[in-house]
Amino acid sequence: MLTERTSELARISESLADCERGRGRVVLIGGGLATGKTALLDALGDLVGERAALLRAVGSRAERELRLGVVTQLLAGAEPVVRDKVARLAESPLDVRSLEEVGALLLESGGERPVVLAVDDVHLADPESQQALLYLRRRITSARVLLVLTEWERPNLARESAHAELARQPDHRIDLAPLTPAGVAELLDSEDVCATTAFELSGGNPFLLGALLEDGLVVGPHLRRAVLDCLTRWDADFLAVAEGVAVLGDSASPALVAELLAMTARSVGPVLDALGAAGLLRDHHLRHPDVLLESLEPAEAARLHARAAELLHRRGAPAVEIARHLTAAGAVPGRWAMRPLRYAAEQSLVDDPELAVGCLELALNSSEDDGERVELRAALVRAAWRINPAIAARHLGPLADRRDLCWRDAVPVARLRLWQGDPGAAGELLRITRAHAGEPHPREAAELRVAAEWIHGRSLDVEPLNSGDASWQATAGLVGTWTREVPGEVLRAAEHLLQCCAGEVLPDAAAAAVLALDHVGHADRARHWCDALIAQARRQGATTARALIGAARADMSWRRGDLIAAEAQAQEALRLLHPQTWGVLVGLPLSTLILVNSALGRHDTAAELLTRPVPDEMAATTFGIRHLHATGRHHLTSGRTLAALDAFERVAARMRAGDPAIPTTIPWRGDLAQTYLLLGRRREARELVAEQLAGTSGGVRILAITLRVLAACSDPRQRVAVLREAIQLLERCGDRLELARALADLSQAHNELGQLRNARLVLRKADQMAKACQADILSHRLRDSLDAARPEAAPTPAGTPLLSEAERKVAELAARGQTNREIGRRLYITVSTVEQHLTRVYRKLNVRKRTELPAELSRLHDSEESHAVTRVSEGTGTRTSDEATARY
Structure with missing residues (x-):
């Protein structure tokens, strides 16, 4: 070079x-x-x-x-x-x-x-x-x-x-x-970000730059080997000094490196100058310290880190700095190390929970005092919760029977019990804690109550969580106001709770708050808080918060008909936390994935998701109801009507006999009524619809879904007005998938009234909406219906198919002996539409009953093949106007 x-x-x-x-x-x-x-x-x-x-x-x-x-x-x-x-x-x-x-x-x-x-x-x-x-x-x-x-x-x-x-x-x-940035750009024949990256990684050192190019401008094996070769070719003290600088990191100075390595500052200084002149140092820090640290033997690395911690402790360095070396060494070199470990855990709890957990685990393994070990375990539960609840659960056992925990230690333990599906144990712990520690902190009490009611309804006795703070008492009742559909109170309580998350993400209570905002019509505020909380959790390394808020975001995307976003967000949530780590809350992202895949027609994927193991305790939670409802939706969309009926009736039993504090965000009455209609039980369907409309809960979305089912129970003339009202509500709440379904039903109503122009216009809009949701099966159904809704051309030109594609499908299924209801389920159309198609088929084929269809369809097929051969031989390629219309 x-x-x-x-x-x-x-x-x-x-x-x-x-x-x-x-x-x-x-x-x-x-x-x-x-x-x-x-x-x-x-x-x-x-x-x-x-x-x-x-x-x-x-x-x-x-x-x-x-x-x-x-x-x-x-x-x-x-x-x-x-x-x-x-x-x-x-x-x-x-x-x-x-x-x-x-x-x-x-x-x-x-x-x-x-x-x-x-x-x-x-x-x-x-x-x-x-x-x-x-x-x-x-x-x-x-x-x-x-x-x-x-x-x-x-x-x-x-x-x-x-x-x-x-x-x-x-x-x-x-x-x-070393080469200048301009020299590196000239060598790479580039002045863009690649040249800047190459200079930053190599320092302009030609030897390192050549290795970097071999690695494709990333830190790879060639560059790592080149860094070590640079240091080992010179005097032996070059490698040793570089290792010392790598171990000390930001604390490195000639004097400290010399003391760490038992050398003199006079001998270390020239080596540092040489490393800087070669471009291996940047602002007195190694460009690639990880290369040196990874090359160290584990025992030597532990020795150097322990020695560094001791030297920094003598110099009065910050506790976090000392603790990083102690955790890297994996040992406590003396009793003096316990204090910086505990201080560092407290200071890094919010911004670096992994370090906090490492400090506390190291201190716990080295402590021999029983009282100190209890404090360390409680702190571990609090810290580990943020990155992995499974780590926190490992330390729960020794704390389970303690009757002397303070509120600060008891709240994380109770929260973990709620995640494990044991509200009884959580409530007992809270009563014991209140008996000896007095009233809880208002904020902690409010957050825990919101989380408990969101997960378990009112299975947890919230009396020990009451405090004298009126503002936090109002916030603590968030789930209750959400259930009673009081938008103003929900907004005030949710915003109060979320604004207090500025310094720390509170995953379960925060997720409940954003979902409550979304449910009562404050979707923009809910999305804002989701984005802000996820960004904050990412900065702080709070994996649990990222996963749970992401799962809430996926649920919001599903209820907007944004299926692809909902799928990605739910999958990311399950990637961040292993399904077994989620506890009973796994029902939130898992249910969303089942609903999305069912809507997208991926029935095998949805069935596989249903086979994934979930905690038995989840069945008694609100997420158990969600999971059961998603199961019913899968069965309904895959044509297993009786299985769907069983799932929806179990949901209905839980909702009717269950806790009135559970927010009614699940359209269970509408889904059950729709299932009754498919089974011909119209009276029961109408009763369910009337029951839902008589209540005041459920929000705009559930009201719109209920109206769509009500329309299906009504005659065509009443159906149009009801569906238009449902469509207005769905446009207001933004659920594109349900809007596409309502538009398809409205098109069908127009078709049955003979309003074919209106039917085609509405159905095209429904088709566009379904494509926007990427609901492929719905799009196919709508295209078939659109073809069926086009006006018949009076005299059919020679060679034009006598039956439309939709009529042919219905006729072929009828010829195979399927009933009108079975044909409707197979083609996703109503029984009335099947009957209309068969009426036209009988007239066009001049038959009077189904048993004559097979022979006539066979003759029709032969005739059309003959016409096709004739058209090819004559070179004609014209289409009728109706065929052109059917393409759009």
């Missing part, structure tokens, strides 16, 4: 020209680690060409004891007699005469041409070769010799005598530095 090396090559070329004119020259190339000295020396080959004899050698620490080793390399291409003479000279100490003989051999090696002697890493050459080169240097003033030497740049390290003489006052000194 010779980018930004033009002036250096020019100086070497100038010296070569002087050499050709009989004026010997010395060029010394210096630079830091891997800054391109050897690459510049390699360029001599092209520069010299046939103009001179080029002899090359490389100094090596391993060959320093080999007398005249570098001279032997320089004369490797000479005659055997010359090499034998050098070998004999190396057998005894060099004197002036022997040095003169070696010099003569080097000068004569070029014959009639000038001689270029290039020695890489001359500071590592054996002493005898350095003496020979020095002897030659003193005598090349009028000789045609160019001596090109490279050395490592170590300003604070004294040179050996011969090396010092060789490097003293060269004719040209070239100091190589």
Whole structure:
């Protein structure tokens, strides 16, 4: 890589020209680690060409004891007699005469041409070769010799005598530095972000840059190996100092690194300067500390981190800084370490819960005091909750029977009990805590009550959670006001709770609050809070909050008919937390996925989701009802009407006999009524619809769904007005999937009234809405209905199919012996539509009953094939106007 090396090559070329004119020259190339000295020396080959004899050698620490080793390399291409003479000279100490003989051999090696002697890493050459080169240097003033030497740049390290003489006052000194950002951009032939990234990762070091290019401009195996090679090629203390800097991180200083490694600051400082000159350091920090840390043996890494923690503790460093080293060491080197571990856990609970958990687990494993261990376990439950409730559950056992927990420790334990589906144990703990600790903190009490009622209804006795704070008491009743459909009170309570989440994400209570906002018509505020809480949780590393708020966001997307977004959000929620970690709350994202896949026609996927194990305790929670309802929807969309009936009736039994505090966000009456209609139980369907309309709960969406089912129970003339009202409500709440279904039903009503123009217009809108939801099966159904709704062309031109596609499907199923109801379920159309199709089929085929259909359909098929052959032979490609209409 010779980018930004033009002036250096020019100086070497100038010296070569002087050499050709009989004026010997010395060029010394210096630079830091891997800054391109050897690459510049390699360029001599092209520069010299046939103009001179080029002899090359490389100094090596391993060959320093080999007398005249570098001279032997320089004369490797000479005659055997010359090499034998050098070998004999190396057998005894060099004197002036022997040095003169070696010099003569080097000068004569070029014959009639000038001689270029290039020695890489001359500071590592054996002493005898350095003496020979020095002897030659003193005598090349009028000789045609160019001596090109490279050395490592170590300003604070004294040179050996011969090396010092060789490097003293060269004719040209070239100091190589890492490439500049412009040089990196030139090398990459790019000025965009790739060049910036390459410079940041390599520091402009040509050797590292080459490795980075091999890795595709990412930190890969080649770059990692190159970093280690840079450090191990130099003195042994280079690697050790780099490891010390990597271990200390932001705390690294020459004095602290020296103390960590039992070295002197005077010896560490020059190494740091050399690392900086080579581009391996950036602002006094290693560019790739992880490479050094990963290369350390585990035992050595633990020793260094423990030593670093002790040194930082002596200097009064922050507790978090000390704790990071202690957790990396995985050991407590002394009783003094317990305090910084506990302080660090408290300070990092919000912003770095993983560190908090690591500190507390380490302290717990090292503690021998029973009271201290109880405090540490309670703190662990509080901290681990934020990243993985399963970790918190591991520490729940020893706390289960404690009767001396304070509120701060008791609330996280009670919350975990709620997630595990045990409100009784949670309530008992709260009563015990209130008995000996007094009233709870108003905010903690309100949050826990909201979470409890959202998950379990009023299965938990909330009396121990009452406090004297009126504002928080109102907030604590959020789920109750949500159930009573009081939008103003829901807004005030939810906003109060969510605004207090500014410093800490409270996943279960916050999820209940955003869903309550969405349910009572404040969808924009709910989306705002979801986005804000997820962003905050991501910054703080609060995995549990990200997962739960994401699951709530998925539920909101489902109820807007945004199926793809709902699927992605629910899948992300289940990815962040393992399904077994969710406890009873797994019903929230899992139910959403089942509903989405059922709506998208992915019945096998939905069936697989239904086989996933869930906690038995979930059945008694609000999420158990959600899961059971999703099961019924899957059965209904996949044509298993009786199985759907069983699921919906179980949901109905739970909702009627269950807790009145459970928010009625599930359209269970509408789904059950729709199932009754499919089974011909119209009276029971109407009773369910009337029951829903007589109540005041459920919100706009459920009211619209109920009206759509009411329309299906009514005659066509009443149906149109009811469906228009349902459509207005669905447009207001934004549920595109239910809107598409209502529009399809309205189109069908117009069709049955003979209003074919209106039927086609509405159905096209329904089709567009279904496509926007990507509900493919619904789109196919609508296209079939659209084809059925088009007006019949009076005289059918020759060759035009006698039956429409929809009529043909109905006729073929009827010919196979299926009933009108079975045909309707198969094609997703009403029984009335089936009857209309069959009436037209009978008229067109001139048949009177179903048993005549097979023969007539067979003759029709033969006739159409004959017409198709005729059209092909005649080259006609025209379409009727009705066929063109059916394409849109």
